Amino acid sequence: MAEATQSVRTVTTEVKTFTLTLSPEEFEWLKDVVGAAPFTATSRSVWEAVKSPANGDVYTYEGVSYDLTAKYLDTSGDTWEFTGARDSSGQPLLTCPGAGDGYANWSLRRLVAQYITLRKA
Numbered sequence: 004m005a006e007a008t009q010s011v012r013t014v015t016t017e018v019k020t021f022t023l024t025l026s027p028e029e030f031e032w033l034k035d036v037v038g039a040a041p042f043t044a045t046s047r048s049v050w051e052a053v054k055s056p057a058n059g060d061v062y063t064y065e066g067v068s069y070d071l072t073a074k075y076l077d078t079s080g081d082t083w084e085f086t087g088a089r090d091s092s093g094q095p096l097l098t099c100p101g102a103g104d105g106y107a108n109w110s111l112r113r114l115v116a117q118y119i120t121l122r123k124a
Contacts, residue, residue, distance in 0.1 A: 037049050064111050092110075096109065096110060
């Protein structure tokens with residue numbers, strides 16, 4: 004069930020902020036709607052916020068939470084790190100430094116499909 008709250012904080016000016024609490028299904032719906040909207044300055048900032056929520060240092064994929072500030076080792080012992088960018092579906096992108104262009108900007112989905120298990124370096 005969607006829930007919205009409004010808060011007001013007075014500094015030198017009044018700043019209004021809004022917080023949405025969404026179920027996973029509602030969040031996916033919102034991503035679809037915002038992602039399909041024509042981009043304006045406002046819709047672009049909303050899209051970036053939806054792709055990278057406030058707890059953006061952690062990303063959960065298939066029940067596993069990944070620390071986006073950490074480096075990870077694949078099953079071959081190669082080190083991967085998050086680039087800070089995401090693909091069009093919101094998946095974090097990773098690069099294996101020094102391994103060449105073929106190992107740059109892999110989505111987490113692709114990396115997990117290729118190597119199955121990742122562990123913190």
